[in-house]
Amino acid sequence: MTDPIIDVRELRREFVVHTPSGKWLRRNRTTVNAVDGLTFDIPRGAAVGYLGANGAGKSTTIKVLCGILAPTSGTARTCGMEPVRHRKRLARQLGVVFGQRSQLWWDLPLRESFRVLGAIHRLAPATLQRRTEELIDRLDLGEFVSTPVRQLSLGQRIRGEVAAALLHSPPLLILDEPTIGLDVLSKERLRVFLTEQRQLHGTSLLLATHDMGDVQRLTERILIVDHGKLAYDGTLTGLAERVGAERVMVLQLAGPTRPLDDIPGTRLLDVESGGSKQRLSFVPTDTTAARILELVGRHAQVNDLTLEEPDIDDVVRRNYLRSAEESMRG
Numbered sequence: 001m002t003d004p005i006i007d008v009r010e011l012r013r014e015f016v017v018h019t020p021s022g023k024w025l026r027r028n029r030t031t032v033n034a035v036d037g038l039t040f041d042i043p044r045g046a047a048v049g050y051l052g053a054n055g056a057g058k059s060t061t062i063k064v065l066c067g068i069l070a071p072t073s074g075t076a077r078t079c080g081m082e083p084v085r086h087r088k089r090l091a092r093q094l095g096v097v098f099g100q101r102s103q104l105w106w107d108l109p110l111r112e113s114f115r116v117l118g119a120i121h122r123l124a125p126a127t128l129q130r131r132t133e134e135l136i137d138r139l140d141l142g143e144f145v146s147t148p149v150r151q152l153s154l155g156q157r158i159r160g161e162v163a164a165a166l167l168h169s170p171p172l173l174i175l176d177e178p179t180i181g182l183d184v185l186s187k188e189r190l191r192v193f194l195t196e197q198r199q200l201h202g203t204s205l206l207l208a209t210h211d212m213g214d215v216q217r218l219t220e221r222i223l224i225v226d227h228g229k230l231a232y233d234g235t236l237t238g239l240a241e242r243v244g245a246e247r248v249m250v251l252q253l254a255g256p257t258r259p260l261d262d263i264p265g266t267r268l269l270d271v272e273s274g275g276s277k278q279r280l281s282f283v284p285t286d287t288t289a290a291r292i293l294e295l296v297g298r299h300a301q302v303n304d305l306t307l308e309e310p311d312i313d314d315v316v317r318r319n320y321l322r323s324a325e326e327s328m329r330g
C-alpha cells in the first residue's frame with residue numbers, strides 16, 4: 001500500500017492570545033486550542049471534504065498541512081514530507097487556494113503570474129506553455145488573462161487562483177472555501193473543472209468548505225472538526241444515518257388510495273390528488289425503500305416513485321448539535 005498523501009497524528013496547534021484585562025495595562029493571557037488532538041489520514045487520489053462550524057479549526061489544520069504554521073505537538077505529513085521543514089520541496093507537490101486570500105501578484109496579469117510560477121516550479125518552457133493554454137481553455141480565462149489581477153471580479157480571480165495552484169500539476173490540491181461569494185454559474189464552472197482535473201490527473205483533494213453543494217459534488221468522504229477535534233469521519237450517507245436523518249419516498253399511485261398511514265417504519269407526511277400522490281418519510285436504519293415498496297404494493301399499485309434525500313445542511317447541523325450534547329454530558 002502506498003503512503004497516505006496526508007497523515008495527521010495527534011496534531012495540536014494552540015495560539016496564545018493576550019486580551020486587555022481592564023486593570024492598568026495588564027493583559028490576560030489565554031490559550032486557544034485551535035486544533036486539539038486530530039488524527040486522520042487521506043489516501044492518494046481521494047477527495048475529502050473538511051467541514052466544521054466557524055472557528056472549528058479548519059484553516060489552522062490547512063495552514064499546518066501547508067507548512068505555514070508549525071504544530072504545537074503531534075505530527076502532520078503532507079505528500080510524505082514534514083510541511084514546515086520541507087516547505088519549499090512541498091510547494092512543488094502541492095496546490096493551495098485560500099478563497100478569502102489571494103496568492104497572486106496583484107499588479108500582474110494572470111499570464112505573467114503563470115510565467116513567474118512556472119519559473120518557481122522549474123517547469124520546462126514547453127510544459128509551461130501547454131499547461132497554461134490548457135488551464136486558460138478549461139477555466140475560460142481567455143478574456144481576462146492579460147488584465148491585472150486587481151481589476152478582476154471575484155469569480156475571475158478565483159478561477160485564476162485555481163489555475164495558478166494547478167499550473168505545476170501537483171498530486172495534491174487543498175482548497176479553503178474556494179467558492180465563497182461566487183455566483184451559481186461560477187460555482188458550477190469551478191466544480192466541473194475540478195471534477196475533470198481529478199479524472200484526468202488523479203489529483204487528491206482536501207476541500208474545506210461550508211458549501212454542502214461543493215461537498216456533495218466533489219468529495220466522497222467527509223471529516224467534521226469540532227472545537228479542534230475530529231467529530232466525524234465517513235460518508236455523507238453514513239452521517240445522515242448517524243443523526244437519524246429521514247429520507248422521503250414520493251409515491252405516484254395508479255388511482256385514489258386511502259391514506260397510507262400504517263406502513264411500518266414510515267410516517268405519512270402528506271396526501272395529494274385524492275390519495276394518488278402520497279409522501280412517506282422513513283429512517284434508513286429502520287427500514288428500506290424496497291421494503292416500503294413491497295408493503296405499499298399490498299394496498300395499491302405504484303406507478304412511479306422518487307426519493308428525496310435528507311437536507312445535508314440539516315444533517316451536518318444535527319451532527320454539531322449531537323456532538324455538543326455529548327460533550328456537555330461529559
Ligand SMILES: Nc1ncnc2c1ncn2[C@@H]1O[C@H](COP(=O)(O)OP(=O)(O)OP(=O)(O)O)[C@@H](O)[C@H]1O
Pocket residue numbers: 015016017032033034052053054055056057058059060061
Ligand atoms: N493567529 C491566530 N491567533 C489566535 N487565535 C487564532 C489564530 N488563528 C486562529 N485562531 C483561533 O483558532 C480557532 C480556529 O480557527 P480557524 O481559523 O482554524 O477556524 P475555521 O474552522 O477555519 O473557521 P472559519 O470557518 O470561520 O474559517 C478559532 O478560535 C480562532 O479564533
